[in-house]
Amino acid sequence: MLRIKPGQKQLVTLTVNGKTMSGYAEPRMLLTDFLRHELDLYGTHVGCEHGVCGACTAIIDDVATRSCLRYAVQCEGLEIQTVEGLADADGTLNTLQKAFNENGALQCGFCTAGILMSATRFLQENPKPSNEEIRDMLSGHICRCTGYEQIVRAIRQASGQ
Amino acid sequence: MKPVAFEYCRPDTVEEALDLLKEFGSDASIISGGLSLGAMLNMRLVRPKALIDINGLGELASAHAGDATVAAGTLVRQAAAMTFPALMSGVPLLAKALPYVGHYQTRSRGTLGGSVAHADPSAEIPLVLVTLAGAVKLQSPKGSRDVPAREFFQGLLTTDRRADEMITGLTWPIRRDNTGYAFDEIAQRHGDFAIAAVAAEATVDSDGAITDLSFGLGGIEDKPFVAATQQFVGKPANAATAGDIANTVAEAVDPMVDLQANADYRRQLIRVLGARTLFAAFADATEQRKAL
Numbered sequence: 001m002l003r004i005k006p007g008q009k010q011l012v013t014l015t016v017n018g019k020t021m022s023g024y025a026e027p028r029m030l031l032t033d034f035l036r037h038e039l040d041l042y043g044t045h046v047g048c049e050h051g052v053c054g055a056c057t058a059i060i061d062d063v064a065t066r067s068c069l070r071y072a073v074q075c076e077g078l079e080i081q082t083v084e085g086l087a088d089a090d091g092t093l094n095t096l097q098k099a100f101n102e103n104g105a106l107q108c109g110f111c112t113a114g115i116l117m118s119a120t121r122f123l124q125e126n127p128k129p130s131n132e133e134i135r136d137m138l139s140g141h142i143c144r145c146t147g148y149e150q151i152v153r154a155i156r157q158a159s160g161q
Numbered sequence: 162m163k164p165v166a167f168e169y170c171r172p173d174t175v176e177e178a179l180d181l182l183k184e185f186g187s188d189a190s191i192i193s194g195g196l197s198l199g200a201m202l203n204m205r206l207v208r209p210k211a212l213i214d215i216n217g218l219g220e221l222a223s224a225h226a227g228d229a230t231v232a233a234g235t236l237v238r239q240a241a242a243m244t245f246p247a248l249m250s251g252v253p254l255l256a257k258a259l260p261y262v263g264h265y266q267t268r269s270r271g272t273l274g275g276s277v278a279h280a281d282p283s284a285e286i287p288l289v290l291v292t293l294a295g296a297v298k299l300q301s302p303k304g305s306r307d308v309p310a311r312e313f314f315q316g317l318l319t320t321d322r323r324a325d326e327m328i329t330g331l332t333w334p335i336r337r338d339n340t341g342y343a344f345d346e347i348a349q350r351h352g353d354f355a356i357a358a359v360a361a362e363a364t365v366d367s368d369g370a371i372t373d374l375s376f377g378l379g380g381i382e383d384k385p386f387v388a389a390t391q392q393f394v395g396k397p398a399n400a401a402t403a404g405d406i407a408n409t410v411a412e413a414v415d416p417m418v419d420l421q422a423n424a425d426y427r428r429q430l431i432r433v434l435g436a437r438t439l440f441a442a443f444a445d446a447t448e449q450r451k452a453l
Contacts, residue, residue, distance in 0.1 A: 001177045006166035006210075027169035027212065030203075049163055050200035057266050065270040069199030073169050074214060118266055139351040140264025 004073055012072050016041065017085030025072035032056045034072035035082060043083040043113050047142075054141035057114035058082050064121035083113035086120065096120060096158040105154035107145030115141050119155050128159055163203035168211040175221070178213055178327055179302045185211045187324040192216075193236055194271035196263065197279040213327075221274075221329055226251055230295075231333045235274025239263070239286075242273055252333045253445075254293060254342040254360055258285040261344070264352040274328045277313070280320045282417070283355040283380035285346070287314055291385045292360040292377030296332040301325045307332065314384040338453070340364040340373070341445025343438045346380070347430055349421065355380040356422045357430035361442035365398040367450070376406065376439065381416050381427055388413065398443035400436070407435030 004010050009024040016039060023038025030049070035041045035058075047055030049068045056068040059081035067080075086094050093101060096119060106112040115138070122129070122137045129137070134155050138148055167190075172178040182189055190209035192198050193216060201207040215221065221234035226247040233248060239262050242248050242255070249256045262268055262276070262285050276286040277297060290297070290310040297313045299306055299322060313321045322328065336342070346358035358379035364372045371394055379385045388410040396402045416427035 001173055002169070002171040004169040006168050026166070028164040028166055028202075030163070049203045051196055051267060052200075054264075054266060063269045064266050066196070066199075066266060068203065069195045069270075071169065071212075074171075074216070122265065136260075136351065137265045140266040 010073055012038075012076050014075050014077060015079045017081055023072070027071060027073050029072045031058070031060075031067040031070040031072050031075055031080075034075075035067065035080070038072070041082055041084055045110055045113050047110070047114075052142070053111070053114075054118065055111050055114045057117045057141070059117055059121050062121070064118045081117065081120070083116055086116060096123070096155070099154040099158040100151070103150045103154040103157060105146060105150040111141055111143045115143070115151060119158070123155070123159055128161060129155070131156065163205065165202075165205060165208045167209050169214065170211055171214045171217055173217055175218060175300065175327075175329065178215055178218065179300065179325070181211065181213050182325045182327060183302050185209075185213075189213050191278065191327055193275040193278075194238065194267075195275075196267045196271040197275065197281065215327070224248055226335070229335055231335060232298075233273055233331050233333060235272060235278075235298075235328045235330050237273045239268035239271045239273060239276075240265075243268070248333065251335045252289075252293070253336050254344060254362060255286075255289050255333060257342060257344040258289045258360065261285050261346055261348075261352070261355070261358070267352075273331055277310075277331060278320065278322065278328050280314055280318050280384070281354065282317055282383050282385065283358060284385070285344070285355070285358060285379065288358055288360050288377050288379035288385040289344070290331060290333070291387060292362055292375050293334045294375070294387075295334055297321075297328055298330040298332065299323075299326040300329045301327075305329070311387065314386075316383045319384075337362075337364060339366065339446055339450050341442040341447070341449060343441035343445060345434050345438045345441075347434060354421075357381055357427055357434060359431065359434045359438045361439050363398060363439065363442040363446050365443060365446040365450070369397055369399070369447075371396055371398045371402065371443075374406075376410065376435070378410070378414065378431065378435075381414050381431065383417065398446065400440050403439035403443065404432075404436045406439055407432050410435060 045055040047053035188210040221236040224233040346355040360377040411431040416424040
């Protein structure tokens with residue numbers, strides 16, 4: 001059984017976007033904060049920190065979920081995908097990102113990283129979603145700029161429909 | 162870092178988890194999906210000395226159908242439950258309620274047992290368990306016990322679980338013959354906490370009369386409960402009776418008042434949603450009979 005004392009810093013090694021990375025976390029360190037402050041991956045945004053807004057959504061072992069409700073020590077050895085992993089190394093946007101760009105599916109961009117990660121996993125599970133299914137998935141995110149319409153269009157376009 | 166400093170414990174067996182509960186008692190919090198507890202920790206509404214992470218207990222993540230019930234481990238994720246035929250065809254009321262539970266991004270991690278342990282009065286999974294008269298399986302170092310869901314929930318975030326016990330599973334009654342099921346709720350945003358949630362299980366005989374009825378309400382009082390409807394047994398299963406039941410129940414309840422809704426609005430939701438949902442359950446029961 002693993003036991004980590006309060007305040008004790010533990011070496012956590014996980015795979016982020018295909019790369020093995022390590023950092024130190026005490027038990028209460030959120031995965032969101034670990035990604036940002038230990039691994040210097042600032043793409044994952046911290047919004048409400050209680051699972052409501054969706055900004056921090058990442059893909060953890062093939063599950064799109066809230067990284068603000070997960071502790072870094074829970075993620076030892078797991079595979080994490082964040083928004084930094086979507087574009088090519090040279091910065092070329094992937095299909096989904098291009099669709100967001102072309103449809104004006106973001107304005108301030110704060111919610112975008114989380115929505116992109118949700119949509120990435122969602123489209124793997126449901127490659128040809130209806131608008132209704134896209135809206136149902138989007139209900140787990142809050143965007144205060146777009147009114148969501150353009151996001152629905154972008155995800156629809158990315159699905160080749 | 163939002164939560165208080167806590168010791169992180171990841172037991173490999175149920176026995177180890179129970180040892181930790183013995184050691185820490187009510188100073189420990191058990192975390193499964195963490196969709197509710199994680200938020201409470203981040204807001205410091207919960208300040209445990211130890212966090213017992215039961216996500217490693219794979220044996221609690223499956224469901225098995227028996228003759229009259231489906232036994233689901235506490236760790237069954239809500240999204241996984243939606244893919245288990247034993248639960249989806251065996252427990253239609255749960256199948257109808259799960260799409261209302263949170264969002265795609267929370268059902269993927271949130272568990273059936275975690276929602277029951279958290280005991281939010283507006284939560285769908287506890288409401289369905291209460292409506293169907295299911296049970297909660299608890300284990301302590303002294304042994305295990307099954308508590309009827311209708312006794313398990315005691316009030317706002319308060320249950321019958323003792324400090325040295327953990328929920329290991331839920332017992333879901335399997336669908337009955339000539340019985341229809343329906344679920345509905347109103348929330349500010351799809352997947353948010355229900356302002357009012359209604360669940361109905363209705364058995365209808367070949368003459369079209371109600372022979373058994375369970376009408377559950379969530380988000381109304383401080384815990385999910387089944388409304389008193391005995392006086393309607395024997396009445397015709399039609400829209401008029403559905404309306405009568407909903408109107409009667411709406412007068413009998415003592416609704417919560419919060420920022421989302423006052424008591425009158427909650428009563429009105431019971432009248433409208435209740436009538437609609439009861440009628441849907443009656444219609445479903447008739448369909449079931451035709452299909453036989």
